[in-house]
Amino acid sequence: MKKLLNQKGFTLVEMMIVLLIISVLLLVTIPNIAKHTATIDSKGCDAYINMVSAQIEAYKLEFKEIPTLLSLNTTGFIKEEKLVCPGGQELTIDVNGVVSEKAS
Numbered sequence: 055m056k057k058l059l060n061q062k063g064f065t066l067v068e069m070m071i072v073l074l075i076i077s078v079l080l081l082v083t084i085p086n087i088a089k090h091t092a093t094i095d096s097k098g099c100d101a102y103i104n105m106v107s108a109q110i111e112a113y114k115l116e117f118k119e120i121p122t123l124l125s126l127n128t129t130g131f132i133k134e135e136k137l138v139c140p141g142g143q144e145l146t147i148d149v150n151g152v153v154s155e156k157a158s
Contacts, residue, residue: 095141099155102139106132106153120151 064072109131113121117129126132126147137145137153144156 092141095139099139099141099143102137103145103153106137106145106147110147110151110153114151120149121147123147 109126110121113126113129113131117125121129121131123132123135123137127135137147139145139155145153146156147153
C-alpha cells in the first residue's frame with residue numbers, strides 16, 4: 055500500500071495549466087511574427103539590392119563598361135536569370151547600372 059501513495063507524476067490540473075500557459079504564449083507570439091514579415095522582406099530586399107550593386111561595380115572594374123543582367127549572368131557575376139527580392143518584388147538594372155525595384 056505504501057508504494058501506491060509514493061507514485062510521482064503530473065496531475066490533470068497541472069497538465070491543463072501548462073497547456074494554458076503554452077497556448078497564451080503562442081497567441082502572443084504568432085501575431086508579432088506575422089507583423090514583422092513585411093519588415094524582414096524589406097530588409098532582405100535592401101540587402102539583395104546592395105549585393106547586386108556590388109556585383110555591378112565588380113563587373114565595371116573588370117570590363118570597364120556598365121553591365122546588363124544578361125552580361126552579369128553569362129560572366130558568372132550573378133547566377134539568377136531574373137532578379138527577384140525575397141518579398142517577390144522584381145528588380146531592374148537601368149542604363150547607368152543602378153539597381154531598383156521594377157515599376158508596376
